[in-house]
Amino acid sequence: MKRKNSSIQCEWIVNPDHKWLAGHWRALEEQAEPNLFLSWLWIGTWLDCFVDNCCVVLARQEDNIVGLGIIVIKEKKIAGLSYGRQFCLHRTGIPSQDQIWIEYNDFLMDKALASTVRPLMTACVMSQINGTDVFEVGASLDVDFVSNGSQSVAAGCGSERADHQAVLSGLALAEKEVVWESVGFALDFGPLKDKNQTLDSFLSRNARYQIKRSLNKYSALGEVKITTASSVTQGLELFNHAAEYHLSRWGSKSEQSGFANPGFLHFHHELIRRGLPQGQIAIHHLQAGEDDLGVIYNFHHANWVLFYLSALNYGSGDNHLKPGLVAHYLLIQDAWEKGALGYDFMGGIARYKKTFANRECQLAISQFRYPHFTYSVKKAIRALKRHALKRRVLSESSSDCP
Numbered sequence: 001m002k003r004k005n006s007s008i009q010c011e012w013i014v015n016p017d018h019k020w021l022a023g024h025w026r027a028l029e030e031q032a033e034p035n036l037f038l039s040w041l042w043i044g045t046w047l048d049c050f051v052d053n054c055c056v057v058l059a060r061q062e063d064n065i066v067g068l069g070i071i072v073i074k075e076k077k078i079a080g081l082s083y084g085r086q087f088c089l090h091r092t093g094i095p096s097q098d099q100i101w102i103e104y105n106d107f108l109m110d111k112a113l114a115s116t117v118r119p120l121m122t123a124c125v126m127s128q129i130n131g132t133d134v135f136e137v138g139a140s141l142d143v144d145f146v147s148n149g150s151q152s153v154a155a156g157c158g159s160e161r162a163d164h165q166a167v168l169s170g171l172a173l174a175e176k177e178v179v180w181e182s183v184g185f186a187l188d189f190g191p192l193k194d195k196n197q198t199l200d201s202f203l204s205r206n207a208r209y210q211i212k213r214s215l216n217k218y219s220a221l222g223e224v225k226i227t228t229a230s231s232v233t234q235g236l237e238l239f240n241h242a243a244e245y246h247l248s249r250w251g252s253k254s255e256q257s258g259f260a261n262p263g264f265l266h267f268h269h270e271l272i273r274r275g276l277p278q279g280q281i282a283i284h285h286l287q288a289g290e291d292d293l294g295v296i297y298n299f300h301h302a303n304w305v306l307f308y309l310s311a312l313n314y315g316s317g318d319n320h321l322k323p324g325l326v327a328h329y330l331l332i333q334d335a336w337e338k339g340a341l342g343y344d345f346m347g348g349i350a351r352y353k354k355t356f357a358n359r360e361c362q363l364a365i366s367q368f369r370y371p372h373f374t375y376s377v378k379k380a381i382r383a384l385k386r387h388a389l390k391r392r393v394l395s396e397s398s399s400d401c402p
Contacts, residue, residue, distance in 0.1 A: 008066065008117060010124035013056040018047070021056065024065050031066075031110045034302030037102045041275050043070065043090065049267045050097045057124045059109070059117045067117040069107040071125060076132075084132030087125055093136065099258050100267050103184070103346050103363060105140045119146050122368070123171045132372050138180065138365025139347055145368065146171050173370060180365040185357035186344040189336060192358070199332055207355045211329050214322040222289015226330055229283040235276045236269060238283045242295035242311030249314065258309075275299075286312075286327045293323045296331060305335045306344045325352050332356065 026040050036042060047054070051072060059067030074086045074093035086093045090105055109117045122145045125135050137145060192202050200208060218224045229235035243259040250257040258264035275281035280300055286293040294312030298305050312323040332343045345353040347363045 008059055008061050008113070008120055010067075010120055011058045011060065012124060012128060013058060015053055016056050021068075021070075025068055025108065028065055028068055028108055028110065031112075032108050033111045033114070034304075035104050035106070035108075036280070036299050036301035036306060037104050038090075038106065038108045039280075039301065041271070041278070041280055042102070045267060045271045045274060046090070046100070046102075049270060050092050050094075050263065055128075057107070057121050059107075059121050059124075061110075061113070064110075066110040066113050067107050067121050068109075069121055069125075076134075084134065085129070087129060087133065087135045089125075089135070089137045091136070091138075096254060096261055096263050099255075099261055099264050101139070103139045105138055106143065115144075118143065119171060122146055126171055126174060126368065126370070129370070132369070134367040134369045136179075136365065136367050139182070139363045140366070142362045142364070145366075146174055146176070174368045175371060177367045177369070178364045179367055182347045182363050183349050184345070184347045184361045184363050185353035186342055186346075186359045186361075187332060187356045188342040188359050189340065190342070199329070199336060202358070203355065207325075210320075210322060211325055213320055214326050217318065217321055218288035218291075218293070218326065221291045222287075224286075224288050224326070224330075226327070226334070227285045227287070229276065229285075232273050232276050235272045235281065235283045238285050238295050239268060239272060239297065241285070242297065242309070244311075245294050245313055246309070246311035249312075259311075284327070284331065286323065286330075293327070296327050298331070303339070303341045304344055305331070305340055305342070306346060308346070322352075325355070328352065328356060 022040060022044060025043065029039060032038065047070070051070075053072075055071045055073065057067070057069045057071060058065060070090055072088045072092045074088060075082050076084050076086050089107070090102055091098045107118055107121050109121075122135070129135060192199070203211070215224060229238050243257075246259045247257045252260050254261040254264075258268075272281050272283070276283070282298045282300055282305070284296040284298070286296065292313055294310065296307070297309040297311075298307055300306070307328070310324055310327070312327070314323070328343075335343055342359075343356070345357060
């Protein structure tokens, strides 16, 4: 049993042994809040596919590891000139590699100590930065990385020791900038079951009508069925099959569709090989008779279904056919019947997510830095641009008046 009033020490470790990290990560995972994106399945695959050099921030209480985080340091450049470093938590800072898109990103922590450990680990990372360096975290929930009300914890980084207030007082000077934000949506089955609701009774009348109309149209083509990959070979085939529809909808450039990005493909091929036999990866093929409606790629973790990616056939030309709405409706029903706790659509605003969701959360990518004149200048320029845009809008509005 951990004593909450015993001291917590943080360490900064450069390029730790992979087996050592894997063992301690898996052990701490058992004490942490369930999170697919902080599981060794995701983290271990990410390390193997993209990371050659990294640093680990480790939090220890007595002999127990209570926090782990993997930091990749990337040099920031403009026109070939360096202007500082980017310390990335569980990302590399390279867009083509970060396209795999981690969500609910955080340090891996003992859940009983998370609110205390998180700012101390952040302080340890921030002790490594200087000048125009930044610490980037995300996409993360709206949790506090820099403050904590506890007064009874001691902390240090590396071999240095300092009391809790000294460690966090420096962190209080850090500036935070949100560089990306969105909303996440989920359907928690608990409130529905508490009210003896079914999925159909929860949905709006309009949503039920659209789903029923679309199902009837698809049923006219043949039996509507979902086939779930039961082997790695079948999973890889369905994932590769999804490419045509995804590229058609989002574009054939690597920054548009991950299926045009070799790194994205390599990561998911490996993730499927590792995760599908464990039941953590579920790839579904939706059909109506012989007609192909597309593929849904989901994660299963801690008795939740997490929707990751869809690649759907919108080529019918009939606006009344809603392959995504139908696919999620059927998969939610299936998850409900199998005793899942809920269906998480994760980040990204979309009408179909709002149709099914009863829970929302804020997600953001944030950068933490210490004050520097370079950022003060950038902030002033952005403020001037916003002011100029506001004046132009007001001027155009005035000119439209009779």
